[in-house]
Amino acid sequence: MTQYMPTIASLAAAAAILLAGCSPSNPESPRRSRAPFGKVDGKEVFLYTLRNKSGMEARITNYGGIVVSLLVPDRSGRPGDVVLGYDSLSSYLKATPYFGAIVGRYGNRIGKARFTLEGKEYTLNANDGPNTLHGGLKGFDKVVWEADENTPATQPSLSLSYLSRDGEEGYPGSLKAAVVYTLTDSNELRIDYAATTDKPTVLNLTHHSYFNLAGAGSGEILSHELMLNADRFTPIDSGLITTGELKPVEGTPMDFRTPAAVGARIGVTDDQLRFGRGYDHNWVLNKTGGELSLAARVSEKTSGRVMEVWTTEPGVQFYSGNFLNGTNIGKGGKTYAYRTGLCLETQHFPDSPNKPAFPSTVLRPGEKFASTTAYRFSTR
Numbered sequence: 001m002t003q004y005m006p007t008i009a010s011l012a013a014a015a016a017i018l019l020a021g022c023s024p025s026n027p028e029s030p031r032r033s034r035a036p037f038g039k040v041d042g043k044e045v046f047l048y049t050l051r052n053k054s055g056m057e058a059r060i061t062n063y064g065g066i067v068v069s070l071l072v073p074d075r076s077g078r079p080g081d082v083v084l085g086y087d088s089l090s091s092y093l094k095a096t097p098y099f100g101a102i103v104g105r106y107g108n109r110i111g112k113a114r115f116t117l118e119g120k121e122y123t124l125n126a127n128d129g130p131n132t133l134h135g136g137l138k139g140f141d142k143v144v145w146e147a148d149e150n151t152p153a154t155q156p157s158l159s160l161s162y163l164s165r166d167g168e169e170g171y172p173g174s175l176k177a178a179v180v181y182t183l184t185d186s187n188e189l190r191i192d193y194a195a196t197t198d199k200p201t202v203l204n205l206t207h208h209s210y211f212n213l214a215g216a217g218s219g220e221i222l223s224h225e226l227m228l229n230a231d232r233f234t235p236i237d238s239g240l241i242t243t244g245e246l247k248p249v250e251g252t253p254m255d256f257r258t259p260a261a262v263g264a265r266i267g268v269t270d271d272q273l274r275f276g277r278g279y280d281h282n283w284v285l286n287k288t289g290g291e292l293s294l295a296a297r298v299s300e301k302t303s304g305r306v307m308e309v310w311t312t313e314p315g316v317q318f319y320s321g322n323f324l325n326g327t328n329i330g331k332g333g334k335t336y337a338y339r340t341g342l343c344l345e346t347q348h349f350p351d352s353p354n355k356p357a358f359p360s361t362v363l364r365p366g367e368k369f370a371s372t373t374a375y376r377f378s379t380r
């Protein structure tokens, strides 16, 4: 039998957890707690609950880094779950359109599932016709991440890491990826991404929550008002691959510089909307560099909820849930029909590895990739 002898390090870690209010052994008023969620690939999967001091609660699993639920107060203080998802791990394993997941190694599409880096061509697993989407057949959304439960934190947070081996899904280089979710007391869910590699590779990490500010399962998102802080977008071809142009939004249904209902122009005759089957495009954010800046603001009248998206990334994919079809049973037995959730995926531009004029997604040994996105909630 091994006897448990507390070391100075373990005592320090325990003290840090208690100071952060994150003790899993105190279920009464914890700011972070943990419950078993099942097993994948022989590894334990947990569901972590983060609570802040302002009425928000996030439940996140280390399978795919998925945000399973996100409770946000409405204008009268009533909490509502604003993200689509499932009640059980088995439902996520069966079929999911990336509900709430961390997406990688390369979020969004890479045309013809290949790219050339430093003179060498790499072939990826195609999973979207001839293209690769969201990391391939088994992307970062379908792996078990390691949860570091000992990181001292002053706010409720969850640190996850994943080692993606050299050649996984066709990508070169062993990539160490880390994601920290923090639920701040000012009602924001912040995501800090970091990565290093041992060979040159490409990287585009994002988060894929489907939001419905009136509550998951409550109907279409077409009356949500959206502002996108972008003068330009990256047009796509009929296979949803970026053409390489940066096109002004002026005079097109892609112009969300002044807030407009998602549904206001979604039905107009327009090639871009036809190719995307609605909105499924990357907007080029107005910013000077890699500063944390406002990308988008969404508001919903009945609940009064407002969500702002802030990011250090150069782009955001606004996807209006055009492939949702109500076939899978979601949380509380609700189904998610066509356009009942919207995604705002902060990112580098789609197919950048094949578009030399786009901001680079190459990560080299010795470099540290770092990126931050915050979903900030308020009411009006």
Ligand code: BGC
Binding pocket: 097, 098, 108, 240, 280, 281, 317, 319, 323, 343, 345
């Ligand atoms: C993409 C869509 C895709 C969806 C997967 C989005 O990020 O832009 O084209 O269908 O993810 O559910």
